[in-house]
Amino acid sequence: MFETIRYDVKDGIAWLYLNRPDKLNAFIAQMNREVKDAIKAATFDEQVRCIVITGEGRAFCSGQDLAEVDEHMDHGQVLRDHYGPMIKQMRQCEKPIVAAVNGVAAGAGFSLALACDFRLVSERASFLNAFIHVGLIPDSGNLYYLTQLVGQSKAAELSILGEKVSAADAVAMGLANRLIPMETWEEDVSVFAARLSALPTQAIGLIKRSLKAVTELSFEDYLEQEAQGQRIAGLTNDHREGVHAFMEKRKPVFSGQ
Template sequence: MFETIRYDVSDGVAYLYLNRPDKLNAFIAQMNKEVKEAVKAASSDEQVRCLVISGEGRAFCSGQDLAEVDEKMDHGQVLRNHYGPMIKQIRQCEKPIIAAVNGVAAGAGFSLALACDFRLVSERASFINAFIHVGLIPDSGNLYYLTQLVGQAKAAELSILGEKVSAASAVEIGLANQLIGEDNWGKGVNDFATRIACLPTKAIGLIKRSLKAASTLSFEEYLEQEAQGQRIAGLTKDHREGVTAFMEKRKPVYSGR
């Protein structure tokens, strides 16, 4: 089905692997398209309750494949036609998305990781806003997410100096959620994803809506958004299961509905 990515579903978790390891999983237009299609498939699949995005080989994603770049290219149109639709599809997904950053995440690869809800990093992981090194600005939603995570001053530093951020430093500055040792990488990612997949999926989607709204609405508008979201959450089977489990003093078993 896909040529530049690998997509599998197991035990409620969809795994999307960027699959151009000989090119450090650098983006080409087809990969943008296939990532968008896979995220859309995960969004509509009732069996999927969590999505993990990672890279094959030793890199997460090294950014744009410069072999596809020429001096006549309209970089704005590339964003409008390829990167923008991919990032929008990720943002529209109401299921939790984990970036499992197994190696370098540079340029648009950094942007891809930023667009996810969680970032797990291996000891070999690193982040670099490499755009400045080729005379470009961070794109694919990069600064939109980066400033929210680390603040404007740190975002400016990372973007203008273009220095590499190690895995440990990424956790320290709030760029990544968790550092997982190499000897436990696969299991650690799977355990984290499984834990997320067992939570009330609809409630997570509503939390994601609220997080987006919090940065754009007035306080009064946000309270109304909150009330609407809570009404929807209160009608879910998972809410009823949570209350019943609490009353029966047992662990809830959520279905994602």
Template sequence: MFETIRYDVKDGVAWLYLNRPDKLNAFVAQMNREIKDAVKAASADDEVRCIVMIGEGRAFCSGQDLSEVDENMDHGQVLRDHYGPMVKQIRQCEKPIVAAVNGVAAGAGFSLALACDFRLVSEKASFVNAFVHVGLIPDSGNLYFLAQLVGQAKAAELSILGEKVPAAEAVDIGLANRMIPAETFEEEVSTFAARLAVMPTKAIGLIKRSLKAASVLSFEDYLELEAQGQRTAGLTADHREGVEAFMQKRKPVFSGK
């Protein structure tokens, strides 16, 4: 089905492997399309309740494959045609998405990780906002997400200086959620994803929707959105199950519905 990625579904988790290890999983246009299509498929699949993105080999994603770049390229149109649709599909997904950053995440690979809900990093991982080193600005939503995570001043520092951020520092500044030893990385990512896959999926989607809206709505409008979201959540089977489990003093078994 795919050539530049590998897509597997197991126990409610869709694993999306960036699969160009000989190129440090650098982006080509086909990979943009295939990531978009895979996330769309996972979003529509009721069996999938969590998505994990991870790189094959020693990198997460090194950014754009520069062999596809030429001096006549309209970089803005490339974003409109390839990167923008990919990132929009990721952000539209109401299931939790984990970036399992197993190695370097540079340039648009950094942006890909930023677009996800969680960033779990191997102790060998690093982030580099490398665009400035080739005379470009961070793209694929990079600064939109980065400033929200680390603040304007730190986002400016990371983007203008373009320095490498090691895994431990990424956790310290709020760029990553947690650091994991390299030898147990995929095992611990799998455990984290499995935890998400048995949670109330509809409620998670509504939380994601509310978080996105919180930065752009007035407080009054946000409270109305919150009320609408809570009404929707209150009508789900998972809410009913949660209440019944609480009353019966047992662990809830959520269906994601």
């Protein structure tokens, strides 16, 4: 089904592997389309309750493959045609998306990681807002997400100076959620994803809606959205299961419904 990525679904988790390891998983237009299509497939697959994006080989994603770039290219149109649709599809997905950053995440690869809900980093991972080094601005939603995570001042520093951020520093500044040792990398990523897939999936989607609303709505409108979201959550089977489990002093078993 896919040529530039590998897509597998197992135990409620959709695993999306960027699969151009000889090119450090650099983006080409086909990869943009395939990531978008895989996220869409996972979004509508009722068996999927968590999505993990990672890279094959030693990199997460090194950004745009410069072999596809020429001096006459309309970079804005490239964003409209390829990167924008991919990032929008991720933003529309109400299931949790985890970036398992196994190596360098540079340029648009950094943007891809930022668009996820969680960023787990291996000890050999790093982030680089590399756009400045080729005379471009951060794109693919980069500054939209980066500013929310680290603030305007730090976002400006990372974007204008274009300095590499180590895995440990990424966790310290709130750019990444967890630093995982290489010897337990695959196991710990799987455990984290399994934990997300066992949570109330609809409640997670409603939390994601609320987090988006924080930046888009007035406080009064946010409170109304919050009330609407809580009404929806209160009607789910998982809410009923959570209440019953609490009353019965047992661990809840959520179905995602």
